[in-house]
Amino acid sequence: MARHTIALLSILCLVVFAVARVAPAEGGRSSSACAGSSEYAYAGFQSEHKAHGVSAGIVALDSPAVTDGHVGGWIGVGGVDAGPGGAAEWLQVGLASFSPDPSVRLYYELTVPGKDTKYVELEANVAPGEKHELAVLEVSKRNSWWRVWVDGKPASAPIFLPKSHGAWYPQAVAENWNGGTGTCNSYAYRFSNVRLAQTNGGSWKPLTDRYLFHDKGYRVVQTSRLPSSFVASSV
Numbered sequence: 001m002a003r004h005t006i007a008l009l010s011i012l013c014l015v016v017f018a019v020a021r022v023a024p025a026e027g028g029r030s031s032s033a034c035a036g037s038s039e040y041a042y043a044g045f046q047s048e049h050k051a052h053g054v055s056a057g058i059v060a061l062d063s064p065a066v067t068d069g070h071v072g073g074w075i076g077v078g079g080v081d082a083g084p085g086g087a088a089e090w091l092q093v094g095l096a097s098f099s100p101d102p103s104v105r106l107y108y109e110l111t112v113p114g115k116d117t118k119y120v121e122l123e124a125n126v127a128p129g130e131k132h133e134l135a136v137l138e139v140s141k142r143n144s145w146w147r148v149w150v151d152g153k154p155a156s157a158p159i160f161l162p163k164s165h166g167a168w169y170p171q172a173v174a175e176n177w178n179g180g181t182g183t184c185n186s187y188a189y190r191f192s193n194v195r196l197a198q199t200n201g202g203s204w205k206p207l208t209d210r211y212l213f214h215d216k217g218y219r220v221v222q223t224s225r226l227p228s229s230f231v232a233s234s235v
Contacts, residue, residue, distance in 0.1 A: 140201025
């Protein structure tokens with residue numbers, strides 16, 4: 001699993017930990033089922049086939065309870081060693097919440113070899129139940145150039161990701177990061193109509209063959225016959 005999400009704000013969260021610890025957000029609940037688990041925990045799917053993009057509808061079903069670190073639900077490509085020579089390289093878009101602020105944020109994140117990770121906030125306060133159609137897609141007729149899409153509109157300029165053409169297995173995943181404190185943050189994200197791009201620019205097909213992540217304290221419940229729609233949540 002590419003453990004790479006929301007790296008820039010994760011560093012900021014560590015500063016917050018040194019100052020104060022807060023109670024779970026109102027409207028959420030803290031799960032004890034992941035007690036003693038590792039720093040990162042995941043729930044979701046990774047395609048067993050390479051593709052040229054991934055799209056899905058994502059919605060936070062409730063306000064997450066984030067005591068330490070962050071939680072997120074995202075789709076993306078690449079990973080910590082997916083770039084040239086094993087370098088970190090990825091692009092993802094999704095929803096995230098950070099301690100001590102339980103607000104749900106719409107963002108995308110980019111890591112290019114040799115450069116710092118870039119976090120871009122697209123919307124600061126997404127209401128629970130508010131659905132967005134998201135995509136990360138290789139640009140038509142431009143190999144290794146990618147773009148983020150939100151609700152059918154481009155949300156980024158074209159982004160060059162070296163040697164990414166035909167190389168990556170897309171992911172649709174929720175995650176908990178507790179900063180090494182052992183905290184069990186809570187969330188519930190619904191992913192709907194997860195699709196993979198068969199060519200640059202589109203030619204979408206539903207996610208079928210996939211690898212399942214369900215780390216301790218978190219679970220995936222399919223809501224359709226295919227794994228293209230599911231809920232990822234704390235137990």
